[in-house]
Amino acid sequence: MALLEVAWLGRLTRAASQLALLRAGLAAGVFEALAEPRSAEELAAQLSAPLDLCVSMLRAAHASGFVTRRGERYRRGRLVEWLVASPDADAARAMLDQAALSYTPSLDSLPGLLRGGARPDWAGGDEAVRVARVSRLFETRALAALERVPGARNARRVVDVGCGEGSLLVAWLGRYRDALGLGVEREPAVAERARRRLAAAQVHRRAEIWVGDVLREELPAGEWNLALLNQVLHYFDGAERDQLFARLLRRLAPGGVLAVQTSVLQENILARTTGIAATAALFDLFLHCHANLSGLPDPTELQVRLRAAGFARVGSVSIVPGGALRYVWAQRG
16 A cells, blocks of 8 residues: 555545535534534534534544534634634635635536536626635735835825725725725626725725726726736736736826736745645636636736836735735836
């Protein structure tokens, strides 16, 4: 028996099962109920659940590191506490759902695609809402990185193309009280969530959400100091990216900056050790499984395209260590 290979295979199969266990525990309210230590009997009584299932589920959750145990009582562990009670909880749980409901089915279709099967279109809809929620996971780091982009701190008119639920735009307007913003979103359901977020944060008097396709419709009149493309470049193919860059360049004020947030395929030691390399590569594969999505950009090629579009200066700023997530920026002369 090849013990190392069996151990490796075991880790993979456990990871799939543990993802299902984690989502089940969240959906059933098991982990919410363990905010205070409870025995299996107490948990079963609170949830009106079969005792044998609670016993077995808690045992599996404990073996997986999801809960801690003292005597006969269990309490949620660090990861589950983050998924349930942290400011990142909604985005993190959306990421779990995305892996289970989108990535896994897409990769299951790979055998047929590799034999020449037709690639489906990415449909958006409910998945677009989920993707918008996931995008908030690195928002704090993204904001800090964005402030290091040349000229961004001085921007007082900001347009966020593909703004999702508008959370990053809201955060930016919260930091810069004299800034004005426009969020652009082509999914009406997501745009409505963005409007509600603007209103809840009381920045709606300084911003609006425009529903439309920036490649086919002209943006509302005005010049912008900062244009944002946050994790949306894969919705555009090569020719469309060139068209998008040229359109945004025309709408930027002199000295204005375009900041493109994107994941990047990395092979360095840090990316491989932290798992970021595998995450980005799997995301890129997911994108290639769809007819209307494009793979992750090469940052050097991206800078070449931005210069060809007419931008005077280009550069990049890392969002996470190693640069697997970064802003590639370009400034109008």
